[in-house]
Amino acid sequence: MAPGVLVDDNLSSRDGLALEDTSDKIDAINVLKGQQKDDIYEKSKFDAEKDKTTFRQYEDACDGVKAFYREQHIKQTVAYNLKARNKFLHFRKREEMTIWEAMEKLNTLIDESDPDTSLSQIQHLLQSAEAIRKDGKPRWMQLTGLIHDLGKLLFFFGSEGQWDVVGDTFPVGCAFEEDKIVLSSSFSENPDKKDPIYSTRDGIYEAGCGLDNVMLSWGHDEYLYHIVKDQSTLPDEALAMIRYHSFYPWHREGAYTHFMNEKDKRMLDAVLAFNPYDLYSKSDGLPNTEELKPYYLELIDEYFPQKVVKW
Numbered sequence: 001m002a003p004g005v006l007v008d009d010n011l012s013s014r015d016g017l018a019l020e021d022t023s024d025k026i027d028a029i030n031v032l033k034g035q036q037k038d039d040i041y042e043k044s045k046f047d048a049e050k051d052k053t054t055f056r057q058y059e060d061a062c063d064g065v066k067a068f069y070r071e072q073h074i075k076q077t078v079a080y081n082l083k084a085r086n087k088f089l090h091f092r093k094r095e096e097m098t099i100w101e102a103m104e105k106l107n108t109l110i111d112e113s114d115p116d117t118s119l120s121q122i123q124h125l126l127q128s129a130e131a132i133r134k135d136g137k138p139r140w141m142q143l144t145g146l147i148h149d150l151g152k153l154l155f156f157f158g159s160e161g162q163w164d165v166v167g168d169t170f171p172v173g174c175a176f177e178e179d180k181i182v183l184s185s186s187f188s189e190n191p192d193k194k195d196p197i198y199s200t201r202d203g204i205y206e207a208g209c210g211l212d213n214v215m216l217s218w219g220h221d222e223y224l225y226h227i228v229k230d231q232s233t234l235p236d237e238a239l240a241m242i243r244y245h246s247f248y249p250w251h252r253e254g255a256y257t258h259f260m261n262e263k264d265k266r267m268l269d270a271v272l273a274f275n276p277y278d279l280y281s282k283s284d285g286l287p288n289t290e291e292l293k294p295y296y297l298e299l300i301d302e303y304f305p306q307k308v309v310k311w
């Protein structure tokens with residue numbers, strides 16, 4: 001095992017940015033860190049009228065969704081995770097695109113893991129952002145809604161399929177908490193389940209080590225988290241909303257809490273504040289992309305000052 005890989009990927013965080021970037025950018029980050037944080041925890045008015053029992057019904061899902069999770073739960077291993085990190089975060093020649101161009105590129109992907117929407121990704125992103133905006137949440141959170149699934153671009157950058165792009169996430173390198181993970185029966189065929197270390201509760205980690213140090217199954221959350229951490233001025237809460245939004249075993253089912261540290265307790269609140277806008281906005285009306293575009297272009301520029309993103 002190479003713990004250095006983990007530390008490099010996850011802990012460089014704001015330090016890297018602070019060392020390399022302009023003082024304007026650092027000022028912007030510091031201002032953001034202190035402001036507009038509490039507004040996000042105020043109980044959401046948005047999901048009060050939703051019938052939550054109709055979402056995430058995996059046992060009743062179509063065969064495609066079941067086949068997706070079967071494949072994902074067999075193939076997400078520590079070995080694959082390390083390989084994917086190297087490939088997608090370190091070795092690839094990155095494409096340059098603005099956020100809006102990325103949204104348009106992603107638009108042809110229909111997510112095979114999702115039992116709740118068959119809308120295109122741009123519509124899902126705008127639905128999430130609009131729900132956050134209508135609920136009066138801060139601008140940085142609206143932008144987080146707009147971009148949170150852009151990591152699915154991995155599908156066009158040489159992923160092995162959808163199993164390493166979409167779907168819920170869970171840690172690798174320690175025992176799978178199968179009763180807290182959807183459609184988990186195929187974990188029995190995951191080779192890591194027989195590994196003498198990876199099959200233990202703490203595996204390659206330590207209790208209380210902090211989720212920053214835990215490798216989550218590879219997919220759109222982790223990939224986008226790194227891009228946004230390195231190339232935007234969005235605050236830590238936004239980074240957590242992105243990195244953990246598919247980590248339902250943790251934020252909804254209470255699994256893997258033994259790895260949490262103090263920071264994770266705060267981040268969990270942020271992720272929970274974000275979740276309704278991601279999940280329950282899927283039943284909202286269709287957003288008018290052209291009408292909304294000018295508002296969001298301005299918002300993107302506010303937090304991605306260099307405009308073009310290296311994907």
Ligand SMILES: O[C@H]1[C@H](O)[C@@H](O)[C@H](O)[C@@H](O)[C@H]1O
Nearest residue numbers: 111113114166167168245246
């Ligand atoms: O099917 C969905 C979809 O892929 C989402 O983007 C992801 O965040 C969810 O966790 C997942 O269950």
Ligand SMILES: [Fe+2]
Nearest residue numbers: 148149245246
């Ligand atoms: Fe997602």
Ligand SMILES: [Fe+2]
Nearest residue numbers: 124148149278
């Ligand atoms: Fe989403």
